[in-house]
Amino acid sequence: MIRLFVFDLxxxxxxxxxxLADSANELLTSYGAAPLDMTTIGGMVGxxxxxxxxxxxxxxxxxPTDALPRFLEIYDAKLLAHTRPYDGLPAVxxxxxxxxxxxxxxxxxxxxATRRILxxxxxxxxxxxxxxxxxxxxxxxxxxxxGLLRLCDRAGxxxxxxxxxGDSLVDWQTARDAGTGICLARYGFGFLTFPSSKLDxxxxxxxxxxxxxxx
Numbered sequence: 001m002i003r004l005f006v007f008d009l010x011x012x013x014x015x016x017x018x019x020l021a022d023s024a025n026e027l028l029t030s031y032g033a034a035p036l037d038m039t040t041i042g043g044m045v046g047x048x049x050x051x052x053x054x055x056x057x058x059x060x061x062x063x064p065t066d067a068l069p070r071f072l073e074i075y076d077a078k079l080l081a082h083t084r085p086y087d088g089l090p091a092v093x094x095x096x097x098x099x100x101x102x103x104x105x106x107x108x109x110x111x112x113a114t115r116r117i118l119x120x121x122x123x124x125x126x127x128x129x130x131x132x133x134x135x136x137x138x139x140x141x142x143x144x145x146x147g148l149l150r151l152c153d154r155a156g157x158x159x160x161x162x163x164x165x166g167d168s169l170v171d172w173q174t175a176r177d178a179g180t181g182i183c184l185a186r187y188g189f190g191f192l193t194f195p196s197s198k199l200d201x202x203x204x205x206x207x208x209x210x211x212x213x214x215x
Contacts, residue, residue, distance in 0.1 A: 002181070002215060004157045005096060006148060008166035009107035009114055010045055011188030014121065016083040017042050023075035024056045027067060033060035042189035046168040047142075048108040048135045049075070072110075079113060080120045086187065089209040093126040096212070102155040103127055106147050106164070106174075108135035130154060142170050145178035152180070163204070163215065167191045172198060183215065 010016045017038055024044075025035035036059060044055040053071045057063060064070075097103060103126050107114050111134025118124040118132070131151065133139060139147035152159050159179040164171055167188025175182035183204040184191060206212055 001161055002101065002163045003161040004102040004104065004152065004155045004163070005212070006104045006106050006151055006162060006164045006180070008164075008168070008171050008185075008188075008190075009105055009109055009117070011042075011167040011190040012086075012165055012171075012185050013089060013105070013123065014083050014085055014117060015189075016117070017045075017189045018082040019075070019078045019080075020045055020052070022081070023071060023078050024052065026074050027053070027071045028056060028060055028062070030070070031057075031060075031062045031064055031067075033062050036060070039189075039192060043193040046108065046170045046190050049110065076113070079116055083117060083121070085121050085123060086209050090123065090126075092209045092212050093123065097126055102131070102157065104131040104133070104151045104155070106133045106142065106151060108141045108170070110134050110136045143173035143177060145174055148174055148178040148180060152178070165206075165212065167194075169194055169198060172203070183212070185209075 007013050021038040021041040024041050029035055044052050049072060050068055053067045057067055105127055114132060114134045133147040133151060135141040139150055152162050162180040163183050164175040164180050165183045167185040168190030172182050183206060186205055186207050204215060
């Protein structure tokens with residue numbers, strides 16, 4: 001029985017790809033490099049801003065020392081320009097909460113940006129303050145399972161009764177290492193680069209947020 005749903009943010013709760021891509025490309029073009037297409041940038045998301053910036057810069061052959069702070073400044077101004085919840089997501093969260101299921105967020109995005117997105121899209125009401133774990137807090141970033149296990153302890157729920165909902169290999173590995181279930185959102189941009197060879201038959205899949213209600 002699933003008693004706690006833990007959600008990834010980018011590519012699972014919210015479609016933030018355009019804002020991330022626009023920010024990354026503004027950074028790259030500021031160094032005289034050509035922009036990358038959104039699909040390419042989507043495959044670079046999931047391990048935190050530093051890895052995204054490093055991958056984007058490597059892809060165009062530039063290695064500036066100030067890239068990360070410049071990206072964060074650019075992205076801060078675009079955080080909610082086009083980012084939106086996936087269709088039907090708010091209603092799904094409301095339904096799960098109404099069934100007495102605990103809800104949490106585990107993301108490698110910095111906590112401040114995460115809270116701004118959740119508040120700006122009226123999603124913060126579904127998650128208690130200490131049920132949101134970002135990538136710059138006291139726990140290591142995914143795929144380290146520490147943050148996920150912390151959320152399990154907080155809810156008083158064993159990992160066996162927890163489902164991590166995400167769209168990337170990072171989420172899959174986090175769930176495996178923590179001993180929780182994993183549900184992969186095939187609609188998320190992170191799933192585009194998921195290596196099918198990793199799938200072992202224990203995963204669950206959704207093609208839209210509403211599919212969660214059957215779980």
